[in-house]
Amino acid sequence: MTKELPSILNKRVVIEGVTPEIDSGRYPIKRVVGERVVVEADVFTDGHEALSCELRYRQHGANAWEAVPMQPLVNDRWHAEFTVTQLGSYTYTIQAWLDHFKLWAGYLVRRLEVGQDVSIELLIGAGLVDDTLSRITAHKDVANDAVSLADYAEKLRSDPETAIQAALSDELSALMLRNADKDGGITYDRELDVVVEPVRARFGAWYEFFPRSCWEKDCTHGTFKICEDRLPYIKELGFDVVYLPPIHPIGHTRRKGKNNNVVAQADDVGSPWAIGSELGGHKAINPDLGTLQDFTRFVQKAAKLGMQVALDIAFQCSPDHPYVKEHPEWFKMRPDNTIQYAENPPKKYEDIYPFDFDTTHWREMWAELLSIFEYWVGQGITIFRVDNPHTKALRFWQWLIASIKAQHPEVIFLAEAFTRPKVMYYLAKIGFSQSYNYFPWRNSAWELTEYFTELTKTDVKEFFRPNLWPNTPDILHESLQNGGRPAFMSRFVLASTMGASYGIYGPAYELCVNTPIAPGKEEYLDSEKYEIKHWDVGRADSLKTLITRVNKIRHDNPALQSNDNLRFYTTGNEHLLAYSKATNDLSNILLVVVNLDPEATQSGLIELPIEELGINPFAPYLVQDLLTGTYFEWSGSHNYVELNPHVLPAHVLLIRGTK
């Protein structure tokens, strides 16, 4: 019976508890170019045996593994790291092996310390060197090592002094490690993946606006041409991504009027999310906005200013969409031969036909939907905001994103996944680069602390990158409705400093628009979704100055460009939230304090672990509020802060470093 035992059974090293590893390797972790992957694992063997292990990694498609020796921490935990430098994907795993030579060398030292006779031990060591030699002599590329090892084997059999000196030499250790019988060891049974995306997938400020609305005096319907002139404003405010709601032809049938009225007037422009008309569908452009040429010129103009344009892809059709006629099999047919509109009974959304992901023609439908992304990538778009991905088959996105990224690893996908937590995280696991999240509804200090601890201090940080939006065309949270300008300021500072990625829906945000359609509702009154708005972005009470300042601070301070370095501090005041972000090397440390009460001045004692931050606890130190330029002299770990929301509800304090 034992004759058939596979030799794996006799491998004496165990590798487990590998981190990062998402759902036992089902899903990749995410990184951006230049980031580190810190890998740890429990690696152990029986008894007193010694082992060595290494982290192995390679870019997707590469044949050879790169190897990094792992270092022991405590409690059988080992550690190593590597940096991802190329877009695409990497794989990593761990190899470990019994290291008889390391055990022997360690024991030899202990024997010598108590003066034991080691003559036999030295011969055992020579035997270990012999074994290595005879194993490697077949390989020409280690001929030099073989010569050196043969020399050491001889020395170990020489007079005691020579032998002991040889046994304890670092060179022999290095030679034996380099030529260890690694393949006689064990390799972790999973190869774990890293998806590597552009830095913009982690760090960026987004500005959403409706191109059809008017910012200019002589405008009746915005166009891409007109919008070109808005780009310098957006650039001046410091944004990195210009995000447009759907730009396609809008349906006529059952078009919604102003304020989502079920009856539209003749001059109502309809919702950009009711996609498709006789003029075309998801690959067409609403002619009221201009031509494809106008659009690409707009995109190029943005690029010249250092900004990227993000498109909104919403997979749903107006009843007038060409797909409805060409592919009725992609929609659900009712017994009365009408197509099933969207609904959430008793609510009906009759201007929208959802795709039927249960269709037996799903393969053809998926291919067509993929081609929509491919089309816009072909027009130079590399960032997509995906509308309600959670209402489409989830694995469809896994396939679609993988298909796009196989050719275009630079493409970034933002999921508008305002849904249940498990589904939101799942969409991130299966490929979305970023996600909307519960930030709009996390307003108190404890809610923000709890939620952002989950996002940044658990496994979630490995696959889920939050993009923080204090408002959207659909969400005007009551904190903004009731808190007015102070709330718009504090929520802006929170979004832009807690999140490496954040966005606002403007100009409604910088102009502090805060009237809901009805009390207790989150929708805007006279929502821009259903009508052309006229915005005066030059208004004196605009938040433009604050936004410009904060975006510059974000660009100047690398600490604000990551998420997982977020750390909260006690303030002794439930209205006062304090948190820091620091670079790994502590060369750049920012402390943000926000008064969450839009009505009253709040004060508290911020408690900092100053020694961990590299601050001398016995000397005063200067901190500078980057929002105002003011310096404060602080000392020790507890310092007083007072914030008047009607002046400025936040400090963004530079404790040390860049700026």
Place this chain on the structure above:
Amino acid sequence: MTKELPSILNKRVVIEGVTPEIDSGRYPIKRVVGERVVVEADVFTDGHEALSCELRYRQHGANAWEAVPMQPLVNDRWHAEFTVTQLGSYTYTIQAWLDHFKLWAGYLVRRLEVGQDVSIELLIGAGLVDDTLSRITAHKDVANDAVSLADYAEKLRSDPETAIQAALSDELSALMLRNADKDGGITYDRELDVVVEPVRARFGAWYEFFPRSCWEKDCTHGTFKICEDRLPYIKELGFDVVYLPPIHPIGHTRRKGKNNNVVAQADDVGSPWAIGSELGGHKAINPDLGTLQDFTRFVQKAAKLGMQVALDIAFQCSPDHPYVKEHPEWFKMRPDNTIQYAENPPKKYEDIYPFDFDTTHWREMWAELLSIFEYWVGQGITIFRVDNPHTKALRFWQWLIASIKAQHPEVIFLAEAFTRPKVMYYLAKIGFSQSYNYFPWRNSAWELTEYFTELTKTDVKEFFRPNLWPNTPDILHESLQNGGRPAFMSRFVLASTMGASYGIYGPAYELCVNTPIAPGKEEYLDSEKYEIKHWDVGRADSLKTLITRVNKIRHDNPALQSNDNLRFYTTGNEHLLAYSKATNDLSNILLVVVNLDPEATQSGLIELPIEELGINPFAPYLVQDLLTGTYFEWSGSHNYVELNPHVLPAHVLLIRGTK
């Protein structure tokens, strides 16, 4: 390209976050016969779709799955459970499917509530019933269901009143659920295992003693025959398992003398762990103890009294072991042609040869070692205490335990895994039923709370069953050395009430032997490992009465027979540890309070969540100390406790139920 898309991609349900699941299913969970397996999982789909799911399980070897419908908890979490009734192993997994009918029925209710016209909806429902009908008609075993479904399809197409009544009927829901297209759904991609062991694997009191020592006046060397007369004493004390150190012939070469002296005197009996002589090895019996017949008679006598005998298997050889001559290839040879003895430099253990698990003849060696267990199983032994399993190849145990259990699922393995945490847990994962653990070194209230929370409130509880030993022949902790009788009492109560399994090394324990070989050492002075001791178990100061009382309480109160029901409470006094154990149905609740200070009376207020325990917060209630029989009248959640260690350092309070 999309033509080749596998249909799994189009499955719309996701199953993840399954618990229990150890290391992504690499290792089984453990249960004993009659225990429940509570399974939970995150199961979700896109959008507003409805799903149903079920837990499936089967005994190893069975063809058909048993199915239990899962119930939704909150946040996309689903729950179901099953009970394991047979020794051996079970497998479980989860199946989930989109439930269009459930969605339709739920929507119908909402439509009716607002008075929507549902005539088309009723036809859609009839279509769903038709679909089910046409799918199931091939199966004869659901002929009755088919008739009923056809009837419902007709009713749904009938007048509105009849149709609506049919649509909302529970019977139709049940029919549709029972005949759902489950195989059109998705099955979790892992089948997870449960190893089912005898109840004794979870619950038992162990008594270890050296059979060669003398408890009787006319004894010079104990024998199995003499030991038969000790069994009633052990039974009277209430123990379930009688555990003997190795019973094999003891080597002569380099035999250790008294107090581990490297030079033995002629009359020194040697350590039972120096196994093997010319009289035989691991399958032989030390003739000084008797014959195999004597041994089996002893085992049968114990069985008659309701106790099991556990043998100690220590895989190591004295230089005189027959294996050394017959299989020198199983040991490590040194360059001077001597066999490598055990060592931990600079310490040498020259009376012991370890097996060389690196030998190329490992398959033959493993087979022989397995045959040792098989031999003793053949002699009626079903419990083994395995000596230092962590110093043998770890995967060897995985194979060995699986091999034994394939034929004898009733066999229990206790690992003497006094080693690093990761290795200790790994040995449990790969098959050991129980394990020694850090209990001997966890003495303060916070240490005990922290450690037993880890053991009973994390995944560890699924695979690791602690066996709590306040002493062993190798471990006389300083708390016992310094604390004397009060410490022996409190540590006994802790072991026997925190652990469903516990053991003592007696008679040293009940006689409170507490002199170490040297200050700061944990070894006993004049250790029984190296000499024959004479014990007077009838001494008046023996802990016999306490032990007898506690073991009876353990047998009478099912709450004390599990581990994962342990719960700690605050006492306001760092010397006072309070914890409860309750049965799931709260019919049996015990509260244990232990004074950990062996010198002074300690008091505190025990804080209980009495409403969770089913106690009326507005009325006084009686609690009874089962150790003394005394009743106390308590009221509310805070009650005063005071314990004098010189009288009795513990309360074992029955709050409710059995006794």
